[in-house]
Amino acid sequence: MRSAAKKIAAADDEQFRVIFESVSDGIFVCDASTGAFIDVNTAGCKMLGFSRAQLIGRTIDGIATGLSPFLERDAMAWFQKAQLQGPQIFEWCCKAHDEHLVWGEISLRCTKLGGRAIGLAILRDVTERKRKDAEISLQAHFDVLTGLPNRRNFDVVLLQETARSARYGSLLCLALADIDLFKIVNDTFGHQAGDAVLKSIAGLMRKSLRRSDYIARWGGEEFTLLLPETQLDVCEMLLNRLRIRISNEVIPEIGRAVTVSFGVTAFAKSDSPADLLNRVDQALYQSKQTGRDKVTKI
Numbered sequence: 001m002r003s004a005a006k007k008i009a010a011a012d013d014e015q016f017r018v019i020f021e022s023v024s025d026g027i028f029v030c031d032a033s034t035g036a037f038i039d040v041n042t043a044g045c046k047m048l049g050f051s052r053a054q055l056i057g058r059t060i061d062g063i064a065t066g067l068s069p070f071l072e073r074d075a076m077a078w079f080q081k082a083q084l085q086g087p088q089i090f091e092w093c094c095k096a097h098d099e100h101l102v103w104g105e106i107s108l109r110c111t112k113l114g115g116r117a118i119g120l121a122i123l124r125d126v127t128e129r130k131r132k133d134a135e136i137s138l139q140a141h142f143d144v145l146t147g148l149p150n151r152r153n154f155d156v157v158l159l160q161e162t163a164r165s166a167r168y169g170s171l172l173c174l175a176l177a178d179i180d181l182f183k184i185v186n187d188t189f190g191h192q193a194g195d196a197v198l199k200s201i202a203g204l205m206r207k208s209l210r211r212s213d214y215i216a217r218w219g220g221e222e223f224t225l226l227l228p229e230t231q232l233d234v235c236e237m238l239l240n241r242l243r244i245r246i247s248n249e250v251i252p253e254i255g256r257a258v259t260v261s262f263g264v265t266a267f268a269k270s271d272s273p274a275d276l277l278n279r280v281d282q283a284l285y286q287s288k289q290t291g292r293d294k295v296t297k298i
């Protein structure tokens with residue numbers, strides 16, 4: 001009778017192992033009291049590039065990256081949640097054996113096995129999805145050509161900075177820059193050369209202004225610049241310095257330099273973001289109408 005029971009148990013174990021190894025998602029069996037891996041299936045090993053022997057006994061922090069909340073210091077909290085509240089689902093970023101990052105969607109549940117509390121974590125690789133999500137987010141908030149924040153991104157920052165300045169009475173200046181005669185550049189040298197000009201100007205702005213300043217591509221050949229904690233006269237000086245540097249920089253794709261016109265204004269406590277934008281637009285218009293390659297402040 002006992003022999004028959006052992007055979008049945010062995011058959012059940014073998015059947016479980018076949019199922020365990022045939023699942024395409026990674027399955028990690030953990031000691032719920034320590035967070036150490038007890039067992040892992042072939043898919044889990046392949047996903048992370050470790051052998052089973054390399055993973056058994058390793059704790060969660062050994063492969064965690066710090067990019068997700070599932071770390072050794074709060075692993076027990078996740079296990080406790082799973083024990084008290086039922087299965088937990090969350091995203092987890094870990095470092096594979098070759099150091100590349102793997103993002104996984106974890107489904108964690110706790111159970112008892114032979115009187116021992118264990119955690120059963122099913123890991124689905126979502127690295128490609130995360131990469132595509134990051135790409136979409138990048139395109140939504142940054143200009144693909146120049147790498148600068150785009151207008152949508154800038155609108156959010158402008159709203160935040162004007163609210164902060166209104167609340168604390170801090171200084172804030174807004175500048176609007178426009179590449180002079182840019183249509184002629186495109187018509188004469190072609191759009192690829194025009195793109196090179198835009199990238200060159202964006203790079204010069206990034207290098208020339210301070211880390212605290214915020215630069216964005218407003219659209220077309222226009223750029224916006226937020227200069228916090230700066231007086232209007234100082235902003236005018238900084239922008240003139242930038243303007244001169246740009247006018248002296250030969251762009252290889254067109255064999256000459258271009259010039260840029262600026263408008264700049266200071267935030268007043270009663271200003272809305274729209275007020276600030278309207279005023280800086282007027283300042284830029286004056287620069288364009290009175291000879292270009294200059295800074296006009298209002």
